[in-house]
Amino acid sequence: MFHLRDATAADLPAINAIYNHYVLTSTCTYQILPSTLEERDAWFSGRAPRHPVIVAEDDGGEVVAWGSLSSFHKREAFERTVENSVYVSHARQRLGLGRTVMEELIRRARARDVHTIVAAISSDQAGSLLLHERLGFVETGRLHEVGRKFGKVLDVVYMQLMTRS
Template identity: 40%
Template sequence: MGTIVRSAGREDIPAILAIYNDAVLNTTAIWNETPSDLAGRTAWFEERVAAGFPVLVAEEDGAVLGYATYGPFRPHEGYRHTAELSIYVRADTRGRGIGKALMGALVSTATERGVHVLVGGIEAGNEGSVRLHAAFGFEMGAVLPQVGAKFGRWLDLLFMYRVLSDEPPKPPRGR
């Protein structure tokens, strides 16, 4: 049986939590230094779903191997057509195409839902993530040097982006 990408349910939150906390504790993919707990990840999940954002999981043989989502790029109305994505893969399954499966599904979902631009904020030294984004047509946007710190070193933030549609936005109602 191959990898299945599907919408996450509440039953997937413990697996999502484990993947998230591993990234917090062992990688520079997430710049948080404090692990989350089940209540925190549950609140995060419920907020995402209530706001209409997808939370996807990649599963093989009933085991969640990774998750992906997108959410607001910035809180201001002018950015409402842009979303920032996140993809995390369980440490023991990296390099097996799980990230590619999640990215493909996430790009498709964002396109179907009318997202104009997807943005990835990546630790500039994360070559695997840079390659994954590039393989899906993301372009280099900007590098912000030393804007983060973790594990006793400065981190550079690389923004990569992909324009999903050339369709211009409809003006807000009443304008």
């Protein structure tokens, strides 16, 4: 079993450990060099209420997944648009953690009057595309050949969930 809670600064090493595994092994992030703790700290501090970071913790107190809503664009008129991230420990995939974290992020977005959530997903990430589709996200755009990682040229799929009608 696991439970969700707001992340604290003490979770940042665990958040980085989960994320940096994918930096080094996967095209799900286009980052190539692992995030340092200083970078993670800057990412975490000073977040607006509309930009939460949550973690899933197992019964032993280990952080096994995290998710966030972040600013989509710094210009003020984008204020009600957020971009989501969700990362599950590679050892804990397909246990429902990604879905549970995303459902909580969607709840938080609705509670904070977010209008739409944008997910930017590498087109080769079938599992992530399906997860978002199952949660009601639809493809609204595609950028062709904008990434290159592990010698592969990559497309980015934009998916959106409208959280306000």
